[in-house]
């Protein structure tokens with residue numbers, strides 16, 4: 001809503017200390033002898049420096065006080081019923097009745113002083129301060145109502161260790177309760193993720209195989225369950241190639257943005273394994289039976305553009321502008337009405353939740369058996385011995 005004079009612009013400007021000093025001096029002048037014309041002018045300048053948009057209700061109040069101070073009581077005709085913005089402004093001004101100009105000026109200065117104080121205390125912290133502590137395999141940050149969960153094992157192509165599955169679940173749990181509007185999952189480095197860390201299958205004492213397979217299936221059930229039940233919009237920012245489970249759970253995301261460098265690969269048969277992440281249900285729904293079979297059964301690797309054409313990816317961006325374009329888009333989306341967005345997500349998901357949990361349980365019990373098979377063990381040993389052969 002544009003409002004002449006009083007609330008013209010909200011732009012980046014003075015640093016916190018100068019804002020605090022000006023807020024303090026405004027506060028001191030108002031308590032001493034009533035606001036002067038100079039205080040009023042200074043407050044008008046101060047409004048332009050606010051970093052945080054105070055919202056339409058406050059802007060209307062500022063507008064009304066500004067008009068009352070500079071022109072006195074409202075005596076212009078009420079704008080027509082369809083001129084919504086000017087009508088709201090007129091109503092706010094008119095509501096001040098015969099408030100004396102000096103009182104309006106004082107109230108304007110007081111209001112700006114309060115806004116400046118809260119604005120300076122809520123200014124954006126540097127990146128290091130925004131990083132949430134307590135994660136070893138992730139970097140979790142919150143900014144612009146977006147919580148970003150970044151997988152952070154770039155040297156291992158963000159392969160998912162047991163610790164990483166657990167930390168992602170914890171980060172999702174925290175994000176479901178924080179004040180963010182959107183949640184992003186992305187990867188650090190050249191890969192989005194190379195899927196399950198094949199070392200998860202190693203160093204298991206011979207007698208413990210069945211127990212470990214059972215534990216793995218429980219962990220996987222809970223991990224995928226978090227994505228099924230997640231109440232807010234989930235966005236995957238696919239910065240590079242994605243393999244295995246990092247691909248299959250994409251069917252549970254709301255938006256998937258990919259760099260044109262990304263690829264999508266689910267080599268389950270090659271690994272003696274079977275699909276998980278609810279992909280045996282979501283992929284045929286998303287891309288049709290034939291294309292899903294090519295990926296999930298025959299391990300066909302898709303380019304980002306192919307994955308987009310098949311409906312798995314929302315949009316593909318050139319790698320050179322990927323981060324800039326995606327984050328501009330997400331920042332705009334994060335300003336949408338939060339509750340409406342969350343309710344829409346939940347309405348869509350609730351239709352499928354029961355089915356998805358049943359699919360998740362079924363996939364995991366099949367996988368639990370697969371992990372004990374020779375086919376699976378041979379594939380893991382073959383990957384791990386590859387390095388030794390080089």
Ligand SMILES: CCCCCC/C=C/C(=O)SCCNC(=O)CCNC(=O)[C@H](O)C(C)(C)COP(=O)(O)OP(=O)(O)OC[C@H]1O[C@@H](n2cnc3c(N)ncnc32)[C@H](O)[C@@H]1OP(=O)(O)O
Pocket residue numbers: 155156157159160162194195196197198199200216217219220243244245246267268271273276383387
């Ligand atoms: C609790 C259990 C839940 C199970 C859920 C079921 C999930 C299933 C899946 O996700 S199946 C998919 C599993 N992933 C893979 O099969 C990929 C294996 N990795 C590769 O094929 C390659 O590493 C690559 C194509 C991803 C990348 O190749 P390249 O560019 O040549 O890089 P490097 O191979 O040299 O990799 C660098 C470094 O990272 C290690 N690494 C990469 N991916 C994995 C992985 N998935 N598991 C373990 N380690 C991985 C690789 O060994 C190198 O390590 P090094 O530097 O040699 O120590």
